[in-house]
Amino acid sequence: MIYYVAAFSLILIGAYAVLVKKNMIKIVLGLSLIDSGVNILLVALGYINGKTAPIFSNPSLKAEGMVDPVPQALVLTAIVIGVAVTALALTIVIRLHDHHKTLDISKIRELKW
């Protein structure tokens, strides 16, 4: 249960940063917080009390005593994609800073909302 609370806190704090903050690096940080929160939520949904990791490292382990491996494989993919997306977003931030000499998103007229 406490994993759900942690995951939702991360998602909501990250969404707050994306909605309210004006600094572009803060917005990207908020996106990466949402990323961590969703990953924790997915892995927590696959967990089953008292079961072990899905690795047959010795013959006494049985398939019935293992947690669901599918969310883990999904999250493995999601983390690697997440860092690639973060790096691309930060590159765009660097280019915008080169062009407009500011990180404040409200001072960049073309991006105002």
Place this chain on the structure above:
Amino acid sequence: MRKAIAVIFLGIIGYYLLATFFNIPFGIARVLDGVGFKYLAMGVPDTGAANVVTSIVVNFRGFDTLGEVTVLFLAATGMGALLHHREPMKRSRQNASIIVKAGARILFPLIIILGAYVFVHGHLTPGGGFQGGAIIASGFLLMFMSYRSYHVNHVVISRVESLAGSTFVIIGLFGLVYGHSFLANVLPLGTVNTLFSAGVIPLIYIAVGFKVGSELTGLLDTMLKTVK
């Protein structure tokens, strides 16, 4: 004003999320014959890999992994295109302190060996191509940090990357020719829990390890080049 709207909006979302998830109990098997349990039961007899997560990532859903590697490649290409400068900026020649330099020289080969170990043993222990590649890239990062003049050869990096990427696709095509589908496990499976087992899985993970390692190293080098 904007803050207040955001807080109200997020409060509503958070309330409904929590209300929904309090009905989903934590730590209880909800699906008794889901796809995950099928993978657990069939993983070892079908693929020969002791680590079921690896057999899902590389074999059962290997096509997804090919797409993931493509996304990583596209991100690196996009960064290279966006950060391209006609005249390359000179990095200042100021080095780190002697302790950092000596330590980095000793640690660098050990970190590379750890990364190689992690991706070679991906089908037996936790870890695999993505983790091993990231560890190798952090080893190169240590060298970039301690020796400011240290640089990698971009031609070598892109050659390694394309070679590893084509190895992945060619192994997949072998499966199409000699087996029943793309990425089918055509090599003998061997004994479970030994290094030479699981057919094509270790080969694919070694290719992924080289690809991720060279890609992330090139990405860090591209970004560090723009810092004055």
Place this chain on the structure above:
Amino acid sequence: MDILLIILTVILIVAAVMTIRKKDLVAAVISSSVVSLIASIYFYLLQAPDVALTEAAIGVGLSTIIFMITIRRTRRMEE
């Protein structure tokens, strides 16, 4: 065990709040790497060692460095 988990969660939430509150972007990025570190411990406790290793290598290491390079390249303070 439960006490440890609650302490970890409190540190996680405090670090997440510090990530968006700090005016110094370097401090904010270090706080976000603390969030990733605790997420990695969570994955270990949830019997997902593969994911824990990935998060430790990529979330804590590489993504922090990428943010640091960006801050070095642009500016450090949030005005």
